Amino acid sequence: MPAARPVSLPVLAAVTVTVLAWASAFVGIRAVGADLSPGALALGRLLVGAAVLALLSVGRGWVAPTPREWRLLAVCGVGWFAVYNVALNAAERHLDAGTTAMLVNVGPILIAVLAGVWLQEGFPRWLVAGLAVAFAGVLLIGVAGRQGGGDPLGVLLCVVAAVTYAVGVVAQKPVLRRLPPLQVTATACAIGAVCCLPWAGALVTELATAPASSVLGTVYLGVVPTALAFSTWAYALARTEAGRLGVTTYLVPPLVVLLSWLLLDEVPAPLAVAGGVVCLAGVALSRRRGPVRPPAPVRQPV
DSSP, rough: OOOOOOHHHHHHHHHHHHHHHHHHHHHHHHHHHTSSHHHHHHHHHHHHHHHHHHHHHHTHHHHHHOHHHHHHHHHHHIIIIIHHHHHHHHHTTSSOHHHHHHTTHHHHHHHHHHHHTOOOOOOOHHHHHHHHHHHHHHHHHHHHHHHGOOOOOOOHHHHHHHHHHHHHHHHHHHHHTTOOOOHHHHHHHHHHHHHHHGGGHHHHHHHHOOOOHHHHHHHHIIIIIIIIIHHHHHHHHHHOOOOHHGGGGGHHHHHHHIIIIIIIIOOOHHHHHHHHHHHHHHHHHHHHOOOOOOOOOOOOOO
16 A cells, blocks of 8 residues: 655645534534524535635636446445534533534544545554544543433434544545545535525524524524535545544544533542543544655575
């Protein structure tokens, strides 16, 4: 298997924007979720995101997807944009933002497994080691989050979100080999918005009575964690392996714990802080590259 390509500065910047924006989304959903139901919030977020992405796509041309690419875009749009958002919004009605982020971030484990099998990215030694260490950090923070009592329904919803997240990433990767990242993101977001249209009535009703802060929060979720972050993610995914990129989202839970502490007054337990440090160590470990072996000497014919 060829050695992993070094990460360029633009890709690193794109990953940084994605991680920070997605971390803020968990806190935003927790705050807005008191006024908007899970389906209505998902639809509002996706409509805003689709509108912003459509504006950004003006004048960039259109590359016609093949039938196979349309199928993969549908899997990504329905799974990652629609089902994932509804499940995540519902989960945060049962669990705090930090615990939700911990549980959803079993997704990179699934991404690495699916990418290794379906995309034939393999299982590099340091990637597997990094996944194991980072997942240990996830378990630590998950245990810390159970101090207030576990909620089986919330856990189940997080698992649904994690599975659809992983399937969406792996379905997105082959499409990015030929289609522009912005077009892929805009198309998948539009598909997700269409899937959430059954909640249009609820969205109109709830927005009419929601405070301005929740309306602005919904707009923020559509512009930054959706339109911006999914675009920077697609840009990075087109330029690196899905499994290796997926593990970087282990940085999200520690950031969510910190933001929840500062903005929602959800004070993290010492064990949660320790788990965040372990997560960071796992991400760093996964970025290591094994020694490059010299090519075998070529024997000249006698």
